Amino acid sequence: MINKKKLWRTANDHNIEDRVKKIKEEPVPEHIAIIMDGNGRWAKKRALPRIAGHHEGMKTVKKITKLVNKLGVKVLTLYAFSTENWKRPKHEVEFLMKLPEEFLGMFLPELIEENVRVQMMGERSQIPKHTLNAVEKAMEQTSGNDGLILNFALNYGSRAEILTAVKNIISDVKNGIILEENLDEELFSRYLMTEHLQDPDLLIRTSGEIRLSNFMLWQLAYTEFWFTDTNWPDFKEDHLLEAVEAFQRRSRRFGGLS
Numbered sequence: 001m002i003n004k005k006k007l008w009r010t011a012n013d014h015n016i017e018d019r020v021k022k023i024k025e026e027p028v029p030e031h032i033a034i035i036m037d038g039n040g041r042w043a044k045k046r047a048l049p050r051i052a053g054h055h056e057g058m059k060t061v062k063k064i065t066k067l068v069n070k071l072g073v074k075v076l077t078l079y080a081f082s083t084e085n086w087k088r089p090k091h092e093v094e095f096l097m098k099l100p101e102e103f104l105g106m107f108l109p110e111l112i113e114e115n116v117r118v119q120m121m122g123e124r125s126q127i128p129k130h131t132l133n134a135v136e137k138a139m140e141q142t143s144g145n146d147g148l149i150l151n152f153a154l155n156y157g158s159r160a161e162i163l164t165a166v167k168n169i170i171s172d173v174k175n176g177i178i179l180e181e182n183l184d185e186e187l188f189s190r191y192l193m194t195e196h197l198q199d200p201d202l203l204i205r206t207s208g209e210i211r212l213s214n215f216m217l218w219q220l221a222y223t224e225f226w227f228t229d230t231n232w233p234d235f236k237e238d239h240l241l242e243a244v245e246a247f248q249r250r251s252r253r254f255g256g257l258s
């Protein structure tokens with residue numbers, strides 16, 4: 001008997017491959033940032049606990065990282081935990097803080113093999129030791145890789161990031177490390193957690209919410225936004241390609257004329 005599911009999957013894989021090939025003929029976004037939203041609603045729809053949605057969301061992270069790497073994107077920044085997420089129930093926070101370990105425990109060898117470099121941005125002091133250890137181990141073991149940068153935003157909040165930058169700049173001006181008259185956008189950017197990264201070209205937010213939720217407020221000034229109603233655990237390769245194809249149809253003027 002013909003295995004219809006397998007046949008369909010193979011046809012779909014071909015379709016994805018063809019689209020990837022076509023996309024790569026045009027410039028691809030060099031930095032994609034994603035607000036991975038809708039895990040809780042995904043779970044609720046299935047009468048599952050919220051953490052089941054986060055766990056399923058982790059599998060999407062793997063799928064999308066692989067695809068983005070295939071596309072030749074340079075940086076993928078994922079909003080994994082915000083400075084506001086501490087307000088959630090304790091068991092949910094604890095579960096979320098275990099996910100990087102589980103993800104890297106399963107996937108790190110593959111990331112190393114695929115030349116991916118793991119990084120993180122966020123306030124480290126509140127992150128549990130076990131979470132930080134897992135991420136730092138991955139950062140260390142992938143530090144020699146020069147392919148896709150997989151940048152986890154973990155305990156990240158953009159307003160806090162900007163405020164810290166301002167305080168550090170004031171202190172550096174006072175101490176004569178930098179001159180006030182030299183402070184421009186480029187120098188300011190170097191005080192942010194993304195100092196070594198270019199600004200995102202494309203921001204994706206899933207689950208139908210149309211807001212930034214304290215994510216990369218400075219860095220997203222000229223980024224193209226793409227929103228979808230799809231919840232993050234349901235976000236498939238097809239959706240990512242749709243977002244990139246939409247990006248390629250846009251005309252970016254950066255305030256100038258095309």
Ligand code: FPP
Pocket residue numbers: 036037038039040041042054057058061079080081082085096099100103152207232
């Ligand atoms: C928002 O959905 C999602 C989060 C706060 C957590 C995102 C984390 C993951 C997708 C897993 C991360 C995996 C790794 C490897 C770090 P929500 O809970 O706010 O959903 P809701 O709005 O439907 O309630």
